[in-house]
Amino acid sequence: MIQRTATRIEARPIDHADHSWQRLLSESVTTPDALLRRLDLDPTTWLHGADKGHRLFPIRVPEPYLSRIARGDPDDPLLRQVLPFSSEAETYPGFVSDPLQESGSMPATGLIRKYDSRALLMVTGQCAINCRYCFRRHFPYEDHRLSPEDRAQALKALSDDTRINEVIFSGGDPLVANDRLLSAWLRHWQPSHTSAG
Ligand code: SF4
Secondary structure (H helix, E strand, C coil): CCCCCCECCCCCCCCCCCCCHHHHHHCCECCHHHHHHHCCCCHHHHHHHHHHHHHHCCCCECHHHHCCCCECCCCCHHHHCCCCCHHHHCCCCCCCCCCCCCCCCCCECCEEEEECCEEEEECCCCCCCCCCCCCCCCCCHHHHCCCHHHHHHHHHHHHHCCCCCEEEEECCCHHHCCHHHHHHHHHHCCCCEEEEC
């Protein structure tokens, strides 16, 4: 039985003048060891499983999120969203690594098309935080990194098909892409609906 003696840490106010969100993301915790030490969790209990899960899908936790997790509480729900477990390596009947069946619906690099009127653009493979439950944790982002030629091809595929009236910026988290890239997409593609998801 776990004795719950955890202390919730008051979220520290972020000084936006000194800490741009890009800097906060670059300083994220990205190793199991650092995550456990930061949260006063016993490595002899948690490190083996965390290492195993981390090798399948890496840890990424930025400070503003970290500062809201209770120290010393392995059951904190915020921690459970980011702490890997060895059970992530287990296989189950019926498990599929592409639950949304996206891999068969990619007419061009970085473009997912499952519906006539809607397309989804993989703007970036990066996220501010890596969630253990992510349904795209197996997505081959490396194969869908968009070169300038890929971008031109994706734009052409979108522009040529008049049935498409909505393009969803996705990833990863499209809002961690740099502003110049996002505005370039928006400049070239102005459908009736463009959203982020
Ligand atoms: S795509 Fe969404 S669910 Fe997956 S890791 Fe990124 S933020 Fe989390």
